[in-house]
Amino acid sequence: MKAKLQFPSGGPAWARRFRHMVLLGGLLAVSGPPMAAQAQAADGLALKPSAGKARAEQVVGGLEHPWALAFLPGDAGILITEQPGRLRLLRNGELSAPLGGVPKVYARSQGGLLDVALAPDFSDSRRVYLGYAEQDERGRAGTAVGRGRLAADASAIEGFEVIFRQEPKLSSGAHFGVRLVFDRQGDLFIALGENNQRPTAQDLDKLQGKLVRLRADGSVPEDNPFVSQPPARPEIWSYGHRNQQGAALNPWTGELWTHEHGPRGGDEINIPRAGLNYGWPIATHGRNYSGMAIPEAQGSEVGGMEPPHYVWADSPAISGMAFYDADRHPEWRNSLFIGALKDRELIRLALDGDRIVAEERLLADLGARIRDVRVGPDGHVYVLTDAGKGGLFRISPE
Numbered sequence: 341m342k343a344k345l346q347f348p349s350g351g352p353a354w355a356r357r358f359r360h361m362v363l364l365g366g367l368l369a370v371s372g373p374p375m376a377a378q379a380q381a382a383d384g385l386a387l388k389p390s391a392g393k394a395r396a397e398q399v400v401g402g403l404e405h406p407w408a409l410a411f412l413p414g415d416a417g418i419l420i421t422e423q424p425g426r427l428r429l430l431r432n433g434e435l436s437a438p439l440g441g442v443p444k445v446y447a448r449s450q451g452g453l454l455d456v457a458l459a460p461d462f463s464d465s466r467r468v469y470l471g472y473a474e475q476d477e478r479g480r481a482g483t484a485v486g487r488g489r490l491a492a493d494a495s496a497i498e499g500f501e502v503i504f505r506q507e508p509k510l511s512s513g514a515h516f517g518v519r520l521v522f523d524r525q526g527d528l529f530i531a532l533g534e535n536n537q538r539p540t541a542q543d544l545d546k547l548q549g550k551l552v553r554l555r556a557d558g559s560v561p562e563d564n565p566f567v568s569q570p571p572a573r574p575e576i577w578s579y580g581h582r583n584q585q586g587a588a589l590n591p592w593t594g595e596l597w598t599h600e601h602g603p604r605g606g607d608e609i610n611i612p613r614a615g616l617n618y619g620w621p622i623a624t625h626g627r628n629y630s631g632m633a634i635p636e637a638q639g640s641e642v643g644g645m646e647p648p649h650y651v652w653a654d655s656p657a658i659s660g661m662a663f664y665d666a667d668r669h670p671e672w673r674n675s676l677f678i679g680a681l682k683d684r685e686l687i688r689l690a691l692d693g694d695r696i697v698a699e700e701r702l703l704a705d706l707g708a709r710i711r712d713v714r715v716g717p718d719g720h721v722y723v724l725t726d727a728g729k730g731g732l733f734r735i736s737p738e
């Protein structure tokens with residue numbers, strides 16, 4: 341416990357954190373001591389990957405840069421976002437026209453319509469959450485999250501309302517994140533990027549480079565770690581993140597896992613805990629794309645900052661994350677799947693508890709940039725390929 345309580349901002353934070361650890365006591369008792377996640381980090385560099393075999397069947401093609409998908413209950417279909425700003429429903433093999441009621445998005449560069457998630461009570465509320473990039477009147481962009489109800493005939497999102505805006509707006513097109521995940525209490529985690537404004541990831545008065553936790557209606561939970569430390573933003577759960585494009589709830593522990601792009605090298609997986617600093621840009625295993633060191637970087641591990649749970653020295657450019665806990669493919673149980681954009685593969689990490697014990701690379705033959713990966717209610721793994729003519733594929737072991 342001692343190491344977890346080291347905190348750079350000193351005295352008052354200590355007391356707050358301690359109180360928070362006590363509040364989290366129940367959760368920690370269920371998920372094991374917080375040090376467990378750190379154990380691998382000391383030697384957390386990626387394992388030597390092996391090539392695995394998997395088969396990809398196209399479910400649907402003709403999607404323009406699809407970014408995320410969400411399975412509706414029963415046989416109601418699959419919602420799919422397309423980065424230029426369209427939301428479609430795939431049902432009975434047919435792709436719908438773009439749904440109405442979707443917000444206008446900033447669709448340049450890495451922006452656009454990004455993640456989609458269903459409310460935990462979707463069957464009653466029909467609420468759909470969207471994460472996207474939007475632009476202000478000065479021409480700067482940031483991430484926003486909103487929600488609306490899926491119309492009875494599924495042709496539109498009705499009553500869309502924004503529940504979160506990344507402030508201030510600082511992006512000229514890069515690093516919006518974003519992934520949306522509900523935890524078991526029904527709170528919403530929003531995994532963000534730092535808008536390619538490196539130092540902001542350490543600024544607690546800004547929402548760049550943060551993991552945020554909100555109630556489903558967008559209000560701030562009273563037990564968020566910085567609620568009584570203005571000017572720190574009360575929405576913040578953890579900080580020091582670069583560009584998070586993967587997040588999923590671990591089905592065995594109920595904890596949120598996230599991942600983020602490093603610069604050149606240093607893509608990493610984290611298990612972010614309340615109030616902690618995940619290092620960027622002071623602690624990183626990466627370098628600039630030019631090959632030069634990151635100006636703010638003090639090393640790959642820096643005191644008071646959390647080391648990654650798992651880190652790749654060479655960046656696969658990771659996006660999308662799904663734990664596999666289904667019966668359909670027993671050989672894939674206890675796995676974590678992650679898409680790779682640059683490496684054009686599907687990464688399978690074998691888990692023993694929280695520990696990653698093997699890394700396998702799948703779908704090299706498909707040669708596609710993999711933007712999202714999810715496990716369907718049918719126990720199949722599904723991926724979206726990022727391309728002007730991208731598609732949804734169903735993946736099985738060979």
Ligand SMILES: [Ca+2]
Nearest residue numbers: 618619620648
């Ligand atoms: Ca980090």
